[in-house]
Amino acid sequence: MNKNRNEVNGESLSKILNLINSPAVVISSSGYVFASNKLFEKYLGIKTEELSGTNLFEQGFWEKIESRSKEDIKLRENKNEVYEVGLMSRSGKVTLFEAKTEKMAYEGQMLELIVLNEAIEEHTQNELQENFVRKYPENKVSEDRFYKIASSIKDALIVINPESKVTYWNPAAEKTFGYTMDETIGKKIHELVVPKSMPKEGKNSIKESLKTFSETGIGYFTVGNVEVVGRRKDGSEFPAELSISPVNLDEQWSAIGVVKDISNRKKAEQKLRDAEQRYHALFNQSPLGIIVVDPADASLVEFNETAHIQLGYSYEEFEATKIFDIEAKETPEEIETHLIEIVKSGEAEFETQQKTKDGKIRNVIVTTRVFKSAGKTFLYCILHDVTESRKLQDKLGEYSQKLEELVQKRTDELKKTQAELVKSERLAAIGELAGMIGHDLRNPLSGIKNSVYFMKKRGTELQPNQAQEMFEIIEKCVDYSNRIINDLLDYSRELTLDLENISLKKVLNDAVLMVSIPEKIKVENKLEDTIVLKADPSKFKRVFINLIKNAVDAMPSGGKITVESKELKSSVEISFIDTGTGISDNIMPKLFSPLFTTKAKGMGFGLAICKRIIEAHGGIIKVKTEKGKGTKFTLTVPIENSIENGGEKAWIRNQEFSLSTTMKLSEQL
Structure with missing residues (x-):
């Protein structure tokens, strides 16, 4: 029981691995399989007795995504790692895994326990398969497995010999170019896929490049992905992306080429360019000033022609200008606070004052929206110059004030005139009322006066019945007069x-x-x-x-x-x-x-x-x-x-x- 705590005995190793719910394998420092669990064997499609003693690295089952030299592969004492690997099954399927390793001691030697978990696919399965194929035969993948992988790749894959003749043409190439494999085997590649419209100088350049490549394994096509124009069997042309990997077979350079039809990508790029052109046309032809601001430092990163005219700065001067240089109303501290608030809210509209290059002050309504580009935040600001309209408003305000004063003056005069008119009307109405009252009262007063006159005239000769009659006349006249006065009082x-x-x-x-x-x-x-x-x-x-x-x-x-x-x-x-x-x-x-x-x-x-x-x-x-x-x-x-x-x-x-x-x-x- 003096063993190191990481040591295990051979009898329990397989049992321990089968307790792990993920593919797991134990390898030696040189990559030979020492033990594996059933999940690992099931994924590879290889039985235990076949897998035991197999070298994962040399047999092409294993491809680490990061490049590793042989020294990197060797296990280091007490060093554990986490990295991504591509694991290829016997059927040719390649899956990306996250490999977690732990060192363990067994019978005096250091082994590596590797547990695999499916990783987030930052690299597609197709790319992994291409990577395996490009490294053939360095990965020591068998010819049968090579063709299995090549046939499953979604992009056109072509193998040519040192004479530039096709030796392999996968199903995706048949679909892309329209030729079957039988039609292409033994044919020179440039006769099949190079556009006939290409100038003679271009074709000769390709031939020379292929010749140099066949001799040295180096050439124009080995520098990485390059964009070319491909030709289909029907003569139609299409944009393509080509990558070639050199392979030294029997001391001669052959090439594995992968061709991607990028027609859709080119269309999308063209649409994007068209959209950008339309945007720039609208941007530069807008009657309103437009500037794009970086809120991080208040710099002006873009501006249109109208903004250039409004503020008077040249394009070169604009590039060195910041909001602080043109803002005339807010202090630098207020500007910084305002920018932070706009970024938080996502949009804003406000009126401010801006200073032109020659020192003039302009009244501006700013409408701004926040947008992101390349992971950075920017402000799209539309500047509506309202200087002239504000001047007109000020003049209108002055006119309005003068008009109010004039109206008040005329109102006072009108009130005075109205008061005089009312007084005049009152006097006229009083005269009319007095005339009517006088007319209505004249009759009963005349009756009273006549009765009194009659009574005085008769004197002592007045008979009692005559006196009673006169009194009744007087009483009726008084009642009538009283009724006239009461009607007037009732209404008033x-x-x-x-x-x-x-x-x-x-x-x-x-x-x-x-x-x-x-x-x-x-x-x-x-x-x-x-x-x-x-x-x-x-x-x-x-x-x-x-x-x-x-x-x-x-x-x-x-x-x-x-x-x-x-x-x-x-x-x-x-x-x-x-x-x-x-x-x-x-x-x-x-x-x-x-x-x-x-x-x-x-x-x-x-x-x-x-x-x-x-x-x-x-x-x-x-x-x-x-x-x-x-x-x-x-x-x-x-x-x-x-x-x-x-x-x-x-x-x-x-x-x-x-x-x-x-x-x-x-x-x-």
């Missing part, structure tokens, strides 16, 4: 509403009792008993009385007055319909105006007051008439009135009277 003072729930039918019945209605006129009350309205009962009674009186006056020869109602969603309609003479068209516009009347007596406040009362309740009054057939007054008022007691709002909005309110006029009297 603000209405006060005492709201309560009222029955429209009851209010109408009370109103009818207070109007003297001739026998030849009939009143029909069709108001519904169920309708209850929140309103001022005395004010509504006054409206009803006025409308009934007007209807009676409109039917001197008799007729019918119909009062009906219609309940709506949140209001009620009350209609007064008469069969009278109707209202003339020239009177309709003035119907609700104060001081307007067609009657011999009265001052024309009746309908005006009715309108004020209805509007004070939040309602409206409308009239429809037909000459010779009658008139219909319709009141529409809300059922639940929201106007507070004592408040009147609607009459203030009355525009039918030129001074808006007669109250002010009466206060002047």
Whole structure:
């Protein structure tokens, strides 16, 4: 039990390897298989007895991706490695593995335990197969296995001898060039695949290069991948990528060539070039300045012609210019912070000021987006020069300010003129009102004066019955004068509403009792008993009385007055319909105006007051008439009135009277 902890005995080695869930093998320092597990043997397709004692490196099973010299292959004491290898099975399949190694001591010699895990394919299987084939026969791959691998390669693979004649032509080559293997074997390669359109000098150059290659194994085609033009059997040409590996067979140089049809790649490259040309055309022909900024150091990496004109820098100067040199509004510290914020957000739009080469300041709106190219972050900035528009805006602002001042001045003058006009109109209205009041009061005053004169004239001879008659005349004249004054006061003072729930039918019945209605006129009350309205009962009674009186006056020869109602969603309609003479068209516009009347007596406040009362309740009054057939007054008022007691709002909005309110006029009297 004095063995090193890494030593194992021969009996347990195979058991240990089979416990590993990955292909595993133990090899000597020279590459000979000492032991392997079943997964490793299964992958290679080789039985245990065949694999034992086989040299992995010499038999071509093993290809390390990194180049390793023989000294690298030798195991080093206490050194473990992780590297990539290509493992080829007996069928010719090549798979990329990650190989993990660990040194172990056995019977006095150092061995290497290798455990394989499938690696992320940074190299394709096709490339690995090509790599195996190129290193034939150095890898000591058998001829049979060589052809198995070559036939599975997806790219055209051709082998030529020192005389440039084809000795092998794989299936992919048949598909690429259109020739079968039988058609190509023994033919010179340049006669098959070199374009006939190639100049004679070019063909001779290829022949000379092939001759040099056959003699030395060195030539133009051995320098790596080169792009050439290939020719198919039908004469069509296509772009190709060619790589040739020299192979020394029987002391003569042969070549293994791999040809890739890169038509699709060339088309993609051409599309990319076309797109780049379109981009540069748009970039350089844009009417807006465009710059590309590297936010890492604020340098300008690209700029178009418009940006060059806007800022005045030459192309050479632009290359040495940074944002700090053209920004006129922000400090360098603010610029750095701003760049970081833009990179984080991905886009931005802002207005700033930029300084041209000659020191002029330009107002610019910058629209920028973040993009990545070759792993770096850049800002694509569009510069919209708004200097002239800002100047126009400033001028417009000045004009606007001057206009406001002028408007204010004219407004003040207008107010002054309006005040003078109102004063003039007030005086005119006062004169008109005084004239009407004087006209209406003159009759009752004349009656009083005449009665007094009669009583004085008769003196003691005045009979009691005559005195009583004179007193009655005087009393009637006083009552009439008082009614004129009351109408004026009623219209001039603000209405006060005492709201309560009222029955429209009851209010109408009370109103009818207070109007003297001739026998030849009939009143029909069709108001519904169920309708209850929140309103001022005395004010509504006054409206009803006025409308009934007007209807009676409109039917001197008799007729019918119909009062009906219609309940709506949140209001009620009350209609007064008469069969009278109707209202003339020239009177309709003035119907609700104060001081307007067609009657011999009265001052024309009746309908005006009715309108004020209805509007004070939040309602409206409308009239429809037909000459010779009658008139219909319709009141529409809300059922639940929201106007507070004592408040009147609607009459203030009355525009039918030129001074808006007669109250002010009466206060002047």
